[in-house]
Amino acid sequence: MTVFAVEYVYDPDLAERRDECRPAHRQWLGELVEAGVLLASGPYLDGSGGLFAFVAADEAELHKVLAQDPFALHGCVAGTRTTGWNPVTGLLKEYAQGA
Incomplete structure (x- = not known):
């Protein structure tokens, strides 16, 4: 599983x-x-906007999840950026790849 940072941009x-x-x-x-x-x-x-940390097998799976967001379904988000992320310190470090 991979952690993804997802950023929503609001209009x-x-x-x-x-x-x-x-x-x-x-x-x-x-x-x-x-x-x-x-x-x-x-x-x-x-x-x-907003910031999210998701866990997904890959980016295709992540996008399937994001498509179900009521904000996405009703056109509330002006832009989305997704990036694989490796949190090596802090509260989310247990999700780091290779942890």
Whole structure:
């Protein structure tokens, strides 16, 4: 399994739509935490986006998961960046490749 850092970029013009979808988005996130797929998540304090740490077999599997996000389903995200990540220190280090 690989840890992926996922960054969402928000368009300020879509704030109202995100507010409407946020309860479903957070429920979806909670389900992923329970399933062991989501390690951490949260919005940026300036409202410009959010950062997530997911576990997936590969990037194709990750994108299948992200496509189910109510924010994605309702066009609430202006951009997404995904990057494989190897957390070697801190609370997520147990997920490091080769740990």
